[in-house]
Amino acid sequence: MAAGFKTAEPLEYHRSFLKEQCRSDGRELSEFRVTTLNIGSISTADGSALVKLGNTTVICGIKAELSNPTVEAPGKGYMVPNVDLPPLCSSRFRPGPPGEQAQAASQFIADIIESSEIIKTEDLCIERGKLCWVLYCDLLCLDHDGNLLDACVIALLAALQNTQLPEVTVSADTSLPEVNFEKKRGLKIHRHPVASSFGVFDKSIVIVDPTAEEESLLTSQLTVVTDEEERLCSMHKPGGSSLSGEKLQEVIGRAVVRQREVQILIGKVLQSVKTPQ
Amino acid sequence: MIAMEVRKSSDVSLREFGCEQNLLSRPDGSASFVQGDTSVLAGMYGPAEVKVSKEIYDRATLEVLIQPKVGLPSVRERSLEQCVRETCEASLLSFLYPRSSLTLILQVVHDDGSLLSCLLNGACMALMDAGLPMSCLFCGVTCAINADGEIITDPTAAQEKQCRAILTFAIDSTDRKVMMSSTRGSFSVHELQECIAVCQKASEKLFKFYRDSVQRRYSKTV
Secondary structure, eight states: OHHHHHHHOHHHHHHHHHHTTBOTTSOBTTOOOOEEEEESOOTTSSEEEEEEETTEEEEEEEEEEEEOOOSSOTTOOEEEEEEEOOTTTOTTOOSSSOOHHHHHHHHHHHHHHHHHTSSOGGGGEEETTTEEEEEEEEEEEEEOOSOHHHHHHHHHHHHHHHOEEEEEEEOTTTOOEEEEEEEEEEOOOOOOOEEEEEEEETTTEEEESOOHHHHTTOSEEEEEEEOTTSOEEEEEBOSBSOBOHHHHHHHHHHHHHHHHHHHHHHHHHHHHHHTTO | OOOOSSOOOSSOOOOOEEEEESOOSSSSEEEEEEETTEEEEEEEEEEEOOOTTTOOSSSOEEEEEEEOSSSOOOHHHHHHHHHHHHHHHHHBOGGGSTTOEEEEEEEEEEOSSOHHHHHHHHHHHHHHHHTOOBSOOEEEEEEEEOTTSOEEESOOHHHHHHOSEEEEEEEETTTOOEEEEEEEEOBOHHHHHHHHHHHHHHHHHHHHHHHHHHHHHHSOOO
């Protein structure tokens, strides 16, 4: 009977749970879904991570290539993120060129990389004006059950911490790059940005980490990205009903707590990957 | 008294802005919005026929297209479109036009900083010119935090390059609350609150301008 009510009146169904200060999957209003992390699963990539946030699954693969630096920044390398939402992850997406949601997510990730200075792009430069590293970060969503942006940012952060770059020297005689695959160094991660997404129900109730069915009923969505120094790297609220100052404060407070939880989780997983070696 | 880490500019200053409505003959509503040197042209078609694949049974389908000055729309334009579309959808009474389409096209004529706020203002003026029912008006304000911690409202492209953070907010006319927020660069929570307060103050000027321009347009001179 509950299944019938849920299909016929999804808004009323969710409202009946929110009245009791909980949600249809049993979570509290400010509770995130269980986050699982797997690092280094793609052996052909220089760095990789798989994140599961409840059912939402995102895998990130980092491939490093050598390239000439851009004319505007000869002493810096660059990162090219790309978020792909294949038809596999949800029935909403059809095969073909990337849709608006995928492109907006790619732009969001690119802005986070720039705003948070997750790595210093100067570290990617090998020889000023001539040679630099380009990191292609491909984020593929395997299962879209809401809250795509949080999962993408965690996957990106974990994959970057897992990335090993070989040593490159430019030989003096031939002036060609020589790659030494035996010697590998990890990337120096400057900041650890973590995204927390929130949804607003009926313009007043704020829930954390919405699922796909909750997302379709929300009046507005908000994603806050914080780093370990409690600085905000992004406050992304792409429209929707307005939010008061007090609610924003609560939301930022929750985002800061989440940042610490995720950083500890990534640290633990990286430790467990290193210790057997 | 808590010492403030951010020095406010003494007066909220916006560049000279202007607007012209109903300048195009084909769209149902059109407007041109100019902020300093940044200029945007908006055209609104609707309510009109919608493709069956895109129709929503109880609301109008709003589509926003942003055309850059040079080249084809890229990933950056898609992200701006998402911001403008969701802001317009929150203020339009789209349930009055089920199974219809509303198309808003924004053409960037010149970009000299604060582009997203100029796009939002142009969009609102075009929606008003088309006569679409809205629950509230909205305006866009951009502010930038420079290296000294000073807040500059409505920055030019040159000012934006030197700043460490750029924040754009869409403020609604009824409660002066934040409808949309898009930020670049990093900043503290205190700086965010300062910027929101500054943008809310700046939005007063814009809303007064909206009211004056509509009053001028529809009042009959004897």
